[in-house]
Amino acid sequence: MATVAAYIDGFNLYYGMKSKFARKYLWLDVVELVRRLRPDDEVVSVRYYTALVKGEPDAASRQNHYLETLRAHCGTLLDVQVGWFKPKKLAPCKRCKEDWLCECPRKVRFYEEKETDVALAAAMVADAACRLADITLLVSADSDFAPAIRAVKSVRPEQHVILAMPPGNPKPHKRFTDLGSFNINETALRRSQLPEVIWDGRTRTERRRPDKWI
Template structure:
């Protein structure tokens, strides 16, 4: 029985990792903890490359270090989406009594990861690469691909919710469900130093 795990990188980050000391996450160790009885043959990690911001110019370098670290894990395959930035007008939280009520801001959205995840989920099921798929995400846009994989393509699909339990999407229905706990993340960290073909990879100091 082969299992493939599909990780929505940004859903995982913003749901369970941001603001914690657990960013140097070992995805293979995480899957072993979550699925101790499964034969995990591949872990697909979906993300997008971020750009530097004036408030945090080193953020892309930290991400690159982490992606290099993930590249040392034999089961992990990284799939890239992209960012789209565009101006939008939004309401001010506390507008002045006699001033403007809105402001134009640059909104940056991650695009492609959910589509890529859904595509590989269905492709792997269609090509019979796995008997079980496990999706680590709380994105309700994945509800229909999960339904098709189960009902039309005949595989089992499990969901691991990285968000807080009260934020669980009820649209996400599957064969089985798990809630990701903070303690699991803390116990599944990569070594502070790793090696790849380019040289030494070090855990970022701020992590």
């Protein structure tokens, strides 16, 4: 039996599931998902990377509720890393001619995710160097991780790296063609849902699936 460490690009997985299945499977137990994706391996670590959404308080509240539920249910096997968003400078404001960080009223503000991809890539390389697991499982279709995968193979040539493609991504980017890969199917998502009620011992509260995700 081989050991596996999984690295999950939270937003890539979220948007893939949402584009394909709407909100049907968002109440996802990511540790159970990895176990079902690699049923013959021992899962030794699951690292989940995301950032709290900006400008949408209700969505951010549901997201934070979900992350706390994952922590309560999955325990030490799961490592949740939360990055952040910063306003994205796009072009000078049409009103004051300053950059888009000005305070002029406007309808649209864009944000860019910070630190999560870098943190995921760094962890993959560090864990491979420390021989945490025999297999590195990357859950993402983002080709920006190709350099990190090359670094993993550089520090440990015998490391097996496998790509698990989120829904909505029919095939890997050409930068991943030399990797073993497969698509995450609906059956795996359906069978990897969190229980409807989870007891959070830290806050001494029950956690339930958000109504909007039902």
